[in-house]
Amino acid sequence: MKIAVMSCIHGNYEALNAVLSDVDNHNVDKIYCLGDLVGYGPHPNAVVEMIRALDIPTCQGCWDEDIVEGLNACECSYPSVLAEKRGKLAHEWTNQIIHPEVREYLAQLPLSLRDDNLCFVHGSPHNQHEYLLPEVDAFVAMERVLATGADILFCGHTHVPYVRSLNEGQLQIRVKSTGKLAEDMSFSAPLKRIVNAGSVGEPRHGRPNATYVIYDTNDDQITLREVEYDYQKTCAAIIEKGLPPIFAWRLARGMEFAERADDPTHVCER
Amino acid sequence: MGFQIDLTSLILPDQMADCRRVAVLPPGTRHTEWQGWADVVVTGVEPGVALSQPHLWRSVLSGQVLDPASLNTFWYELTHGAYGTVQRAKGIFDVADGRSLYFDFVAGLAETTYLELNLPLWCNGRPDRFSGIEVVGEALDQEAIAEIIKACCLEDHVIAYYQQQLRESVGEGIGSRE
Ligand SMILES: [Zn+2]
Ligand SMILES: [Zn+2]
Numbered sequence A: 001m002k003i004a005v006m007s008c009i010h011g012n013y014e015a016l017n018a019v020l021s022d023v024d025n026h027n028v029d030k031i032y033c034l035g036d037l038v039g040y041g042p043h044p045n046a047v048v049e050m051i052r053a054l055d056i057p058t059c060q061g062c063w064d065e066d067i068v069e070g071l072n073a074c075e076c077s078y079p080s081v082l083a084e085k086r087g088k089l090a091h092e093w094t095n096q097i098i099h100p101e102v103r104e105y106l107a108q109l110p111l112s113l114r115d116d117n118l119c120f121v122h123g124s125p126h127n128q129h130e131y132l133l134p135e136v137d138a139f140v141a142m143e144r145v146l147a148t149g150a151d152i153l154f155c156g157h158t159h160v161p162y163v164r165s166l167n168e169g170q171l172q173i174r175v176k177s178t179g180k181l182a183e184d185m186s187f188s189a190p191l192k193r194i195v196n197a198g199s200v201g202e203p204r205h206g207r208p209n210a211t212y213v214i215y216d217t218n219d220d221q222i223t224l225r226e227v228e229y230d231y232q233k234t235c236a237a238i239i240e241k242g243l244p245p246i247f248a249w250r251l252a253r254g255m256e257f258a259e260r261a262d263d264p265t266h267v268c269e270r
Numbered sequence B: 001m002g003f004q005i006d007l008t009s010l011i012l013p014d015q016m017a018d019c020r021r022v023a024v025l026p027p028g029t030r031h032t033e034w035q036g037w038a039d040v041v042v043t044g045v046e047p048g049v050a051l052s053q054p055h056l057w058r059s060v061l062s063g064q065v066l067d068p069a070s071l072n073t074f075w076y077e078l079t080h081g082a083y084g085t086v087q088r089a090k091g092i093f094d095v096a097d098g099r100s101l102y103f104d105f106v107a108g109l110a111e112t113t114y115l116e117l118n119l120p121l122w123c124n125g126r127p128d129r130f131s132g133i134e135v136v137g138e139a140l141d142q143e144a145i146a147e148i149i150k151a152c153c154l155e156d157h158v159i160a161y162y163q164q165q166l167r168e169s170v171g172e173g174i175g176s177r178e
Helices: A013-024 A044-053 A062-069 A081-097 A100-107 A138-146 A231-240 A245-251 B033-037 B068-079 B142-152 B156-177
Strands: A002-006 A030-033 A112-115 A118-121 A152-155 A162-166 A169-175 A183-189 A192-196 A210-216 A221-227 B022-025 B040-043 B055-060 B085-094 B100-106 B132-138
Touching: A013 A044, A013 A210, A013 A221, A013 A231, A030 A112, A044 A081, A044 A100, A062 A081, A062 A100, A081 A245, A081 B068, A081 B142, A138 A162, A138 A192, A152 A210, A162 A221, A231 A245, A245 B142, B022 B033, B055 B142, B068 B085, B068 B100, B068 B142
Parallel strands: A002 A030, A118 A152, A152 A192, B022 B040
Antiparallel strands: A002 A210, A112 A118, A162 A192, A169 A183, A210 A221, B055 B132, B085 B100, B085 B132
16 A cells, blocks of 8 residues: 655645645555644645645654744744744734634644554654654654553654664663663563654755655655645735745745744644 | 045045055956055956845844844855855854854855954843844845844843853863863
8 A cells, every 4th residue: 555644734735735636646555744824934724735635644743833833933933033933924824814713723733643563643642743754763763652551653743854774773761750760671662763754834954946756665665755846826825815925935935934843852832 | 445435535544554455356347446556466366156236135133142043044055045146145144052153155165164253242131232134136135134133143041041041061070171
């Protein structure tokens, strides 16, 4: 079976369409979406309608949550004062134009999805706002995968795709609780993988192209896909709809607008 | 000196009478007021970006304290054409950790990072020293530039918070040397 996994569409309808056509060309059996359907881009309603029309199982992203709950992102989500101000502008704009039924749909999205030995989340199994960057400490990364009980953890949120294999190894831990002697434990962890699907609508890999992944369960192959699309159309729509023009400038260069934690090891406490 | 300077305004002090006027001009510059003004003309390098209608935009920022990460984003966007074609940009900025930083950009030359000016760390209130920015370019979106700079500036309570930390760390530094 072939499974396509996409994330972080961020209201970019053109990019979503291009990715869906690419998926069509690859005889994919099933599509999963890791959230962030809205935010920054000019077509949040159209994106959600498309995902719903195709009945794509989707988990809730950080932006989807914020549109439902009000801005809730911990300051750690923003690398700078400027990024935070831009994020707020995008949030207010999206909040105003989003249809009530779209908001309802975003509100009921699950935080994670399971399919056999695969788990799908937006940021990390702990939190939609947590960044599982490729350089995250191997022990922390392993803990996140083990917490799900799955063999492959699919995530998004960082907007840069990657595949990380956590090879089987022996883990030694020492548990020390107050009033008790430290207890040494060791266990062996099997091969686990973290697959980041990148971003359909707001890439941050230096090119404007959309990214997503295809996982083939038959041969256990993971393919990172990079899809060209008419990003100029999205840029024009950003300006036409009155979003900050700098969003269009950054989109055309494959530079994300705001979302990035400076400290990859920072664990969001929210 | 930039093209915007009125040569008749350049009056040298008497005590500096024993000097020569030097103009650095782009290659191929002929018959301009500069040749008449200067004693020596030095041919500089070709500008990386030729402007048909050069425009100068500047703003004094004294008293403002900027968030360094925001400043980096702004400077990258400015010097990569997000707000119009930029041939030259210079700035002196006070940042949250008390330093005064000098940024200098020349289109076509290797990218430079900022320089830390040899000035004391400012850790009490809004800095009472010069900071500002000057941009030479074409089709500059001045309003957007001004707006972004404003968005990079920190509010009083944030400045106070950083300066409190700064005073504590400077205080510790003195203590440990004793
Ligand atoms: Zn996202
Ligand atoms: Zn996200």
